[in-house]
Amino acid sequence: MECYVDDIAIKSCNKNNHLHDLRTIFDLMRAHQLKMNLTKSFLGASSGKFMGFIVTSKGFHLDPDKIKAIQECNLPRISKNSEVFKVGWPTSEGLS
Secondary structure: OOOOOOOOOOOOOOHHHHHHHHHHHHHHHHHOOOOOOHHHOOOOOOOEEEOOEEEEOOEEEEOHHHHHHHHOOOOOOOOOOOOOOOOOOOOHHHHO
């Protein structure tokens, strides 16, 4: 069986513990034969994009690029000629 873990973020409470925390995680990964793609890792970065967020030493923040993409997204339009699905939602009368 193969299982792929897409993303992992390791954040320490302070800089002094970070190397120890990294060692702990790497030892656990090694014990369970998990491997990292070093070309996709950003070890030692003070900030970076992670799962649609910006990660800094102050925490996780929304990615402005993602916000802009959502704001500029065109809303779906329904033409007068298209058929709309009619769903028979239960009413209080139908429940008695």
